[in-house]
Amino acid sequence: MFARIYGAATLGVDGLIISVEVDSSNGMPSFDIVGLPNASVRESKERVRTAIKNSNMLLRAEKITINLAPADIKKDSPGLDLPIAIGLLSAQGTIPVDNTKGCLFTAELSLEGNLCGVHGVLPMVIKARAEGFKKIFVARENVNEALLVEDVEVYAPENLSELMMFLNGQDVLKPATKIDTPPSKIIALPDDFSDVQGQYMAKRALEIAAAGGHNVLMVGVPGSGKTMLAQRVNSILPELTPEEALEVTKIYSIEGKLGLDGGLIKKRPFQHPNHDASAAAMIGGGTIPRPGQVTLAHHGVLFLDEFPEFQKSVLEVLREPLEERKVTISRVNATLTFPSSVMLICAMNPCPCGWYGDPKHECRCTPNEIRRYTRKLSGPLLDRIDIHIRVPRVEYKDLSSKRKAESSAVIRERVSKARNIQLKRLQPYKMFCNAQMNHALIEKFCPLTDRAEDLLRMFYEKKHASARSYDRIKKVARTIADLEGMDNIDNIHIGEAIKLRNDFDLDML
Amino acid sequence: MSQETKDLGVSGESFAETYLEGAGWRIVAKNYRIRSAEIDLIAERDGLIAFVEVKTRRSGRYGRPAEAVTLRKQQKIIAAAGMFMQGAEYMGRACRFDVIEVFKSNGEWCLNHIENAFEVH
Known part of the structure; x- marks a missing residue:
């Protein structure tokens, strides 16, 4: 079956929406990523497969082809892990295709299936809003950055299975809110x-x-x-x-x-x-x-x-x-x-x-x-x-003057x-x-x-x-x-x- | 290769065959051969075709049996499988590549079935 999921990369100082097309069908089992992936994207094959397995989901051995469009630009974001994983699961029928409409995914996957932060989330989300995406899925590390953009819903699931449950309608996920970080303890001496x-x-x-x-x-x-x-x-x-x-x-x-x-x-x-x-x-x-x-x-x-x-x-x-x-x-x-x-x-x-x-x-x-x-x-x-x-x-x-300068x-x-x-x-x-x-x-x-x-x-x-x-x-x-x-x-x-x-x-x- | 080693391989394959049949598989072909490429067993269950490579060892002295299925060996199996799938009756069917490890020590047999062991690269 075929599925199309949207992810993002960066080009210069702007975001770039990448459409991840996944086809999974009978034939000699294989796994190919085309559309100018660089090393970190090509390696996502192994991360994605292991992450899916460790999230207790099964990937059938089929002929899998993944295309990253536009095909003429080199893709260098490990943030494409998540859209590839979601694309695979929808192509194999685990996630209903309709449930991912208007969604943009950008996060790296750990072998365990956890979502990890990536660089460049802010320009990606700005671009996504401009192109009409409503829901953005990022890792927790990127929540505050993504929330700088208004008028989009940001979700930050902990791991792949949590996200799966949500996309399948088995569970609810609240839109993320700003995460407060404790102020750093280092006292910076202000230059005056x-x-x-x-x-x-x-x-x-x-x-x-x-x-x-x-x-x-x-x-x-x-x-x-x-x-x-x-x-x-x-x-x-x-x-x-x-x-x-x-x-x-x-x-x-x-x-x-x-x-x-x-x-x-x-x-x-x-x-x-x-x-x-x-x-x-x-x-x-x-x-x-x-x-x-x-x-x-x-x-x-x-x-x-x-x-x-x-x-x-x-x-x-x-x-x-x-x-x-x-x-x-x-x-x-x-x-x-x-x-x-x-x-x-x-x-x-x-x-x-x-x-x-x-x-x-x-x-x-x-x-x-x-x-x-x-x-x-x-x-x-x-x-x-x-x-x-x-x-x-x-x-x-x-130099020795007691009078403090302005x-x-x-x-x-x-x-x-x-x-x-x-x-x-x-x-x-x-x-x-x-x-x-x-x-x-x-x-x-x-x-x-x-x-x-x-x-x-x-x-x-x-x-x-x-x-x-x-x-x-x-x-x-x-x-x-x-x-x-x-x-x-x-x-x-x-x-x-x-x-x-x-x-x-x-x-x- | 000594006669003894050859015999070991053949008896390992028939042991794997018995196991597969016990697990509900139908053996479609044995020692399917195209030029220099050979597939030990081709089995079918619920419409799924499995190309099975059987490796038999008497000891762990030379590593696990599955490690002996090298990249080159895999490519040969893949090439042969490609030819096999061209047959009208199998075209477009789901398939996968398995490896069955068979151990024989002190006259006792045991077996490890690795499903989906490798794929086309």
């Missing part, structure tokens, strides 16, 4: 800006960057607090909006990186790849492309410490995601686009020994060494970074206020911060006062700046004006933006 003494300039720059979502390059001597500052940027960023949170949670769901409670991610991601990262690790890759660091940092911060130590090729691949806010990975098997709207923060020393430009220490590098060190950072890449700042050594009086909460309030202004202004264009504005929008939303106009013209002519840097300066000035709640951009805003762009000029080296 008040931990960093001094560095007023850098803090101001990071506040502006956070307010407008601008990219930042920090150049400074070793031990001046660049890493500490960057790690605290998250604490001054506003919480994710509900739509942003859903996007981020989808990505983490696919990567299997959701926490135990499987709820919505509210905190902005902070990705901090080591400098030996490969290009594929950075932007994503693999035969079926998987998201890389820029995607995992979506709507959050991507922090590249020791910026020039990264391979040049790795840095250059960042150009497209920084500009487009999405990254397209093309491989033979699939071309996928991942979102990558990140705030890039880079930190570096000015030279290999680290002390170039410090008033007290002597730099031991030759001009050639310094050139070689900074040459890795190409013009186009640096051009995409709106704010370049210098982070000098902290003075002793600042806390993150206070700064976050100002940042949120500025972000709200931008959100209101940019909502019609589906953008949410100044850094995303294109040239046309910059023209539209960055009205300069006459004084500001003069200043910008002077700078542009004197420095022979690029057209892109002209736009970038206006964007940063827009953010500074937003922080002050001003509609027009005045000369002090332009002045600060110019200063932030050129505080540390790499060409000086």
